Amino acid sequence: xxxxxxxxxCAISAVLAALLFPSLSRATAAARTVKCAGNLRQLxxxxxxxxxxxxxxxxxxxxxxxxxxxxxxxxLGVTLSGTDIPGAPPCPDTPFLCPAVYADSEPRRxxxxxxxxQDNNLNTDDPAIGIALPSQTVLIADARNTSWFQSQANAxxxxxxxxxxxxxxxxxxxxxxxxxxxxxxxxVFIRGLAN
Numbered sequence: 001x002x003x004x005x006x007x008x009x010c011a012i013s014a015v016l017a018a019l020l021f022p023s024l025s026r027a028t029a030a031a032r033t034v035k036c037a038g039n040l041r042q043l044x045x046x047x048x049x050x051x052x053x054x055x056x057x058x059x060x061x062x063x064x065x066x067x068x069x070x071x072x073x074x075x076l077g078v079t080l081s082g083t084d085i086p087g088a089p090p091c092p093d094t095p096f097l098c099p100a101v102y103a104d105s106e107p108r109r110x111x112x113x114x115x116x117x118q119d120n121n122l123n124t125d126d127p128a129i130g131i132a133l134p135s136q137t138v139l140i141a142d143a144r145n146t147s148w149f150q151s152q153a154n155a156x157x158x159x160x161x162x163x164x165x166x167x168x169x170x171x172x173x174x175x176x177x178x179x180x181x182x183x184x185x186x187x188v189f190i191r192g193l194a195n
Contacts, residue, residue, distance in 0.1 A: 029100070029159070029160055030160065031099075032098075032099040032100040032159065033100065033159045033160055033163070033165065033175065035099045036098045036099060036100060036142065036159065036165050037165050037173040037175070038095075039095040039096075039097070039098065039099075039110075039111075040111070040140060040165055040167040040173050041167070041171070041173065042076060042095040043072065043076075043095055043096075043111065043140055043167065044139065044140070044167055044171045045075070046072040046073075046075035046076045046095075047059060047072055047075075047139065047140075048171075049072070049075035050071060050072050050075055051128055054125070055127075056127050056128055056129055057125035057126065057127055057128070058117065058125055058126050058127070058128050058139075059071040059072055059113070059125065060113050060114065060115055060117060060125060060126055067147050068113040068147065069096050069147070073096075076094065076095055078094045078095070078096070096110060096111065097110050098110035098111060098142060098158070098165075100142075100158045100159050101156075101158065103158040103159075104144050104156055104158055106144070106145065108144070108145045109143055109144065109145055109146055109147060110142070110143070111140050111141065111142065111143055112140065112141055112143030112146050112147055112148055112149035112154055113139070113140050113147065113148060113149060114137070114138045114139055114140065114141070114148075114149045114150075114190060114192075115148035115149065115150055116149075116150050116151070116190045116191055117130075117131065117137070117190075117191065117192045128169065130192070131169045131192035132188075132192060132193055132194035133188050133192070133194065134168065134169035134170035134192070135168055135169075135170045135172065136168065136184070136188050136189060137168060137169045137188060137189060137190070137191075137192040138166050138167070138168060138169070138189060138190060139167050139168060139169045140166075140167040141154070141155050141164060141165070141166045141167065142155060142156045142157070142158060142159070142164040142165050142166070143155060143156050144156035144158075149190075150190070151186070151190060152178070152181045152182050152184070152189070152190075155178070155181055157177060157178050159175065160175070162177055162178065163175050163176065163177050164176065164177075164178075164181065166181070169192065
């Protein structure tokens, strides 16, 4: 193989690599979004376990002296120490950690629990049965810098060009951009009340 042939092979390899990098980047971002949705579904199953053991109540309050992740961690088989901030980097790879959280400018949290359900009170656990439209009401969402989801402003649109994943109270995950989230009526989307 002559020097010219080697240079041609290198040039072709460089062109192919340049063509593949954007596709690889998009595939990696899509994989993070899918893993995030899977995490949210696992969190939903854990919330259902908590709910079954607590007379139908959701773990959304601070009345027990701990945040919602500590209250559902046993249902995920995850052990959290008192100093752990679940979903805050650096954090072990558990369902509490969104794989795209590092896209946030200041990654401090991955997910937030809707603390404005029904009575709008952080000091009481809300019954799941009281959510009028569970398929339209957020339970847990991609969030930034908070454990409590109180409005669309708390969402972190970190996926696929400014998208966020929202776990709805019926267990399905919706991916939407800021405009779609802000277009949802607050009383239904956040509070879980009938329209």
